[in-house]
Amino acid sequence: MRRKIDATARFMARLIVATIFLLLLTRSAFAVPDDQSGFSIIIEDVRTLSLDSEITYFAPDVMQILSGWTGEQVWTTTINANVDWVLTIRGTEAFWDGPWQKPVGDIWWEYNGGGFVPLDTEPAEVCSAGPSDHQVHQIRFRLAVDLLKDIPGDYYYGYLVLELAAP
Amino acid sequence: MRSGLLRNIILVLLVMTAGMMLGSAPAFADQMITAGDLSLGIAGEEEFLAGYVLVPRLPVFWESDTPWTLSVSSLDPDLGVSNDASFVKPLGDLLWRLSDEEVWRPMSQDPQELTWSFEMGAGVIYIDVLVRLDWLSDAPGIYRADIVFSMAPL
Numbered sequence: 537m538r539r540k541i542d543a544t545a546r547f548m549a550r551l552i553v554a555t556i557f558l559l560l561l562t563r564s565a566f567a568v569p570d571d572q573s574g575f576s577i578i579i580e581d582v583r584t585l586s587l588d589s590e591i592t593y594f595a596p597d598v599m600q601i602l603s604g605w606t607g608e609q610v611w612t613t614t615i616n617a618n619v620d621w622v623l624t625i626r627g628t629e630a631f632w633d634g635p636w637q638k639p640v641g642d643i644w645w646e647y648n649g650g651g652f653v654p655l656d657t658e659p660a661e662v663c664s665a666g667p668s669d670h671q672v673h674q675i676r677f678r679l680a681v682d683l684l685k686d687i688p689g690d691y692y693y694g695y696l697v698l699e700l701a702a703p
Numbered sequence: 704m705r706s707g708l709l710r711n712i713i714l715v716l717l718v719m720t721a722g723m724m725l726g727s728a729p730a731f732a733d734q735m736i737t738a739g740d741l742s743l744g745i746a747g748e749e750e751f752l753a754g755y756v757l758v759p760r761l762p763v764f765w766e767s768d769t770p771w772t773l774s775v776s777s778l779d780p781d782l783g784v785s786n787d788a789s790f791v792k793p794l795g796d797l798l799w800r801l802s803d804e805e806v807w808r809p810m811s812q813d814p815q816e817l818t819w820s821f822e823m824g825a826g827v828i829y830i831d832v833l834v835r836l837d838w839l840s841d842a843p844g845i846y847r848a849d850i851v852f853s854m855a856p857l
Contacts, residue, residue, distance in 0.1 A: 569734045570853040571763075572778070575741040575797060577834050579785075581843050582751050616751065616838050669838040 583617040585700040594679050601686070606679040613698060615671045622703045623673070624659035627696055634691035642680040643693065652678065655696065664703055735766040736773065736854040741832055751836050760802050760829040763817075763852055770857035772819035773828070775799060777810050778849040782834075785842035792846045802829035810850070819857055 589611045596606040615621065625645060632638040641654035647662045663673060675698075743756045750756045765773065782792035795809035801818060808815060818828060834846075 569736050570851050571736045571738045573738045573741050573850045573852065574847065575743070575777075575782075575832075575850050576845065576847045577743040577756060577782075578745045578845050579836070579841050579843050580745060580747055582746075582748050582838075584748050584752065618751065618838050618841050619843060667839045667842070 579618070581619045581702070583619065583621050583700045583702075584615070585623070585698060586614045587698060588612045588614075592677065596679070596681055601681050601683055604681060606681060609677045611675045611677065611698075613673045613675065615665075615668050615673060615700060617665075617668050617700070620664070620666050620703050621668070621700050622664040623662040624699045624701065625655065625662050625675070625696060626659040626699075627655045627657050627694065629694040630657055632691045632693045635687045635689035636685065638686065638691055640693070643696070644678050644680060646676045647673070652676075654680075659697075659699065662698070732856045733766070733768045734771060734854045734856070735764075736852050737764040738762075738850075738852045741850060743832065743834055746834070746836055746841075751838060751841075753836075755836055756834045757831065758833075759831045761832055762827045762829055764825070764827050765854060766825040767854065767856075768823055770819070770821040770823065771854050772857050773817045774814035774853045774855075775810070775817050775830075776814040776851050776853070777812050778851060779847075780812060782846040782848050783844065785844035787842060787844075790840055790842045790844075792841065792844075794848065796835045797848065798833045798835070800831050800833075802831050807833060810848070814851075814853060817852070821857070 589609075592609045592611070594606045594609065600606050613623070615623065627640040627643065630640055632640070632642075640657060643655040644652040645655055645662075646652040653660065662675060665671065739761060741758070741761065743758050746756050763773070765771065777794055777797075779794065781794050782797060784791050794811065797810040798807040799810060799817075800807050817830065
């Protein structure tokens with residue numbers, strides 16, 4: 537009886553050892569090889585500005601000249617940014633090219649009903665905001681005309697600079 | 704004597720049965736997987752206007768002496784935080800596909816099967832990786848995640 541119990545115990549012990557061995561073996565078989573890759577992307581401050589106009593013409597008629605103002609022209613800007621931004625405007629030249637040195641301040645601009653202000657060669661803030669996705673802004677322009685000074689002829693002004701920058 | 708032999712036969716049968724229950728894969732499957740870094744560089748104006756950054760045909764090299772399956776997953780729950788800590792870029796903004804497929808799949812922490820094959824030996828598969836960009840949410844920052852490519856016997 538005792539021998540039989542000993543034999544059964546030995547059998548159980550062998551079975552346990554064999555099972556452990558098998559488990560280790562299959563664990564090796566199922567060990568999953570892997571490779572770790574580092575994903576990374578750097579996102580910078582990005583601000584973009586597009587403008588629908590390149591050259592703007594004014595051709596004031598008599599009534600406009602008598603009133604002291606030309607008609608209005610509108611520029612539409614589209615702004616994209618993933619950070620805060622400020623839009624500024626300035627002129628590149630102090631005077632126009634033409635029959636006389638018409639000053640840059642004869643160009644007046646207006647944004648969002650804020651009233652017309654004269655352009656300067658120093659930047660002036662137009663508007664500002666946070667991250668923007670194709671946000672559209674309109675700026676209106678008109679010219680001051682003076683019957684006494686603005687002798688007939690073609691007048692050209694250099695560039696108006698719209699700049700999108702960090703606040 | 705006879706009962707000892709019988710016990711040994713039973714033992715062998717039990718071990719074999721257990722082996723069959725635990726799986727049919729051959730023992731000591733020899734497999735290896737190697738993928739390069741998924742550095743997508745710098746996202747600037749061009750990438751934001753496109754709405755994404757795409758890196759095509761990243762090679763993933765494999766070796767296997769048994770039919771295999773390959774999966775991909777992320778160890779991280781997201782792609783990290785912006786420089787000003789205002790935004791956590793979701794893991795799902797990182798998408799992948801096999802280069803010869805059309806459907807993009809978002810990265811996940813759960814392993815997703817890339818592909819499988821009965822082919823044995825060594826080879827390479829190519830994957831495309833894409834990161835979605837959004838003007839309104841993607842604040843400046845360095846976004847990262849640890850991606851794991853895992854190979855297993857079929």
